[in-house]
Amino acid sequence: MQSRSSGNMKGIDVSHWDGEINYNTVKDQGIKVVYIKATQGETSVDTYFKSNAVKAKEAGLLVGFYHFLNPSTEESAKKQAAHFVETIKPYHCDCRLALDMEVNKGLSASTITNLSKIFLEEVKRLSGLDVVIYSYTSFIKENLQKSLNVYPLWVAHYGVNTPGSNGVWDSWVGFQYSEKGHVRGIGTECDLNEFTQGILLPIKKEPVKQPTITPVPAHKPxxxxxxxxxxxxxxxxxxxxxxxxxxxxxxxxxxxxxxxxxxxxxxxxxxxxx
The missing domain is CATH 3.10.350.10 (LysM domain)
Structure with a gap:
């Protein structure tokens, strides 16, 4: 796994636990990326989601959204994906849509891996956007399998400069290195991250519209x-x-x-x- 680097983008991730945030003040401190909790389970929407989504974009930050998966059945994983995509649809997104996978509810590693795949693929199908999976080094070791490494990783591992080996991924596009950060504009301790360019969605270029010219035969009266x-x-x-x-x-x-x-x-x- 690569280490932190000054060339990476500074980022935070937030939810209702962080309360009201002054995003202009946050941006002034060099923060470029903010991941916002949108949904959890099949019906829950974070109480600060809409406010965070609007204000972070107005401040000119690169915005991403994440969903906290409650693992149970394949049908539920698809419903949660649909709930996530429908909730974020009205808001601009700059970063890969993230699956927050950090509880197993007593399910096996193969089941957790399968539910993660189903959720990610359903999100991609419904939104047309790329995805990323977020999890802890320790959780990955116990609950996720190598078939998931086709998706990029946003890894959490605190108190280190380089995330530890997890047995599935050997690189990351996001690294959450602290949960006790202090950022002006946020009244609580918050999660601190570094992101590579790989966390960003590709910029879609609008096709150039050519003028429509109706040819007139040169010698037609x-x-x-x-x-x-x-x-x-x-x-x-x-x-x-x-x-x-x-x-x-x-x-x-x-x-x-x-x-x-x-x-x-x-x-x-x-x-x-x-």
Whole structure:
């Protein structure tokens, strides 16, 4: 596992336990990323979720959301995923959607691993966004299996500069290194994190809209208000050819267009034809 680095982004994660937060003050201290608890279980929404989501974005922070999974059945994992995605849908998200997996409710490691997979894949399917799994080093060792390492890890391990080996992942995109941080703008001790660029969702670029151009054939006659059509002279044209093409006479063309010399027309000249 890699160690902390000054090149990483500073971050925090918050929930109702942190109360009202002054995000402008938080940002002024170099914090760039804030993960916000959104939901837990099949129906619960964090009481400060909406306020945190709006105020953190208004302050210009990179925002992510997480769901605390209550593990039970596969059906419940899918319902919890749907609840999470539906809750966060109205709010802008910059970071991978996170699964907070830290309780086993007496279930086996294979069951916890399977429920985590089901939740993550359902979130991806419903939201179209990338995901990340959050857990503690000690919990991972006891409850999660290697098949989960296809998803990036946000790991919690306190009091160390480098997270310990967990047997599943060998790198991280997020590292929660303290739960007793002090950040101005937050009235309680809070979780401190470092994040790599891998925690961010890819920026979607809007396709450039090309102007719609309706081509007009270069020599197609067009009607005017006087019941005339017009023809643009091209190379090799003569009045005789034009008159023959439109079933008229050279004399009519000369009169209608005030042509002084019927033997002298030029490319690009617009000829009226009755």
């Amino acid at each position: 067009q009607s005017d208000k006087q019941n005339h059509v017009t023809y643009t002279v091209k190379k090799g044209d003569t009045l005789d050819k034009i008159a023959t093409k439109y079933n008229t006479t050279i004399t009519n063309l000369v009169k209608l267009n005030n042509i002084k010399n019927p033997n002298l027309i030029f490319v690009g000249q617009v000829i009226k034809i009755k």
